[in-house]
Amino acid sequence: MSSTAKFMLMAQPSAPAIPHAEVLERWAAELRAEFEDLEVVIAVTDEEILKQLSDADAAYGVLPKGWHAPQLRWLQAPMANPPLGYFTPELAAHPVIVTNMRGVYNDHIATHVMAFLLALARGLPHYAHDQRNREYRRGVAPVLHLAHSTVLFIGAGGVAHQAARYLQPWGPRIVAVDARPETTSGGAIDAVFGTDNLEAQLPLADAVVMTVPHTPDSEGMLGRRQFALMKPTAVFINIGRGMTVVLGDLVDALEAGQLAGAGLDVFDQEPLRPDHRIWTLPNVLITPHVAMVGPDIDQRRFDLIADNCRRLLAGEPLQYVVADKILGF
């Protein structure tokens, strides 16, 4: 049972996370070849996009201001984790189903989490610091023995579940807190609690891994009070969004020895400014928002879009639906 539909690729050159024009042309050609009931158009200017939206059933990309789309049933966001501004009040009020690309990078991001976690567990930041000073010194770095540890994920989404699968052979206790514990439990995570359980879980954790998106609820979710609750031997990783952590409070906690170390891929301001205090801490690893980098990303994005096109035409449920268009995840 299938219907016909019009699908627009919105290709503003300035929009984030949209591939180059040649890639979009190839995607359009492949979609046309695969789905004869799908009309595929590419629009580049806001004017053209606004016009095409008047009768589009589905669209990929970032909606321009002033959009009006009476028939729009499906909007595919180009990001794994669209920023707060993507979810406007107009979008929340519209019946359109929004999907994101959250599955596309899970393995890369979860591998980055594991690289941070094992590096911190084996003291690599301290040794990297000594390496720059040509110092061969033992006893400078504490060891975190994962088999005896509790790892706490804040946010039990795809990244946390994939990281938990990687982590399982070490045998730690793996727990999470999540805004929707009832739908995110299971897999390699031993227990998922509600987010209101965060402050009860923090003092029990040997490693805390922040994976949550930036929402009004998560902004500044970890600050002075939360870092003070952690074990002084615990390590902290932020792989989600920089705005969820009060970075100055984290630096204070690290300098005061309230935490043993940190691995950070995201920051409240990116790029991280050169004069920030955090650059020189000996127990911190900094990477420049690259956890999602890895091979095959454009192909995986296309596969996700093509699968959702097939589902749209077949009347099947779409994949990677944003459950709450106000919260944005």
Added chain:
Amino acid sequence: MSSTAKFMLMAQPSAPAIPHAEVLERWAAELRAEFEDLEVVIAVTDEEILKQLSDADAAYGVLPKGWHAPQLRWLQAPMANPPLGYFTPELAAHPVIVTNMRGVYNDHIATHVMAFLLALARGLPHYAHDQRNREYRRGVAPVLHLAHSTVLFIGAGGVAHQAARYLQPWGPRIVAVDARPETTSGGAIDAVFGTDNLEAQLPLADAVVMTVPHTPDSEGMLGRRQFALMKPTAVFINIGRGMTVVLGDLVDALEAGQLAGAGLDVFDQEPLRPDHRIWTLPNVLITPHVAMVGPDIDQRRFDLIADNCRRLLAGEPLQYVVADKILGF
């Protein structure tokens, strides 16, 4: 069915890998309490050790020069991987069974391997280098996607097998070369080849992990010729013994781009001298022979010794036997 036996703890203060005197006293007391048929003595000076060896059935530690032990049936080495000098011609000629402590550190060392491997896979050495310069730059570090990779272990002992178990969830192809492929196959390693297969396997590997002990056969096993066979995108890890790698040749290969990066815990001369060229390479991680560091080591050593004491008294096969007292492993 049990017999009686005399077991000596050789506790020369200068011997490597022997715990503090108080620890040995506690071990002796615990062994006496557990095994009423075991006579346990501690000897500290060479003179005392030589005297006690005249009627000892078993001993833990390092034999002094000029030893003579007509009744010795079991010698427990205090190291996971005793150095070449431990296995003297006299020891090889004696019927005593030598055991080592190779199981005791496997999880710690394999975790260190994984910390190096994931750090290299995600470009952390490059970012650590940039961090010291307060540079927030993307695109400086290649990504090694483990799911599409072949990981080659040189030496398929306990460390390699444990690392392979940790590595399995990423889904790489895992192979090894080993001097005894027939007895080291299986587990999480997909295939173990003979050491004569090394040069055929090197060009196929995306990561090469050196885990072999230092023996006459393994000294300088990897040098200019072998590094030239590796992929320019491959990473190299040495977690075994420094003398198995010609370090100058490795630096040349890294500087020439014949390899993408390295993680090294052991060096041909330790401590690594401050003026060595390798300290400043941006794609290298250096740790000061600490892969075995972790909690519970003294307890694990004791448990291994106590288990072998039980086996000796019960006439059961000992654990962690050194199969070849000339090669030393």
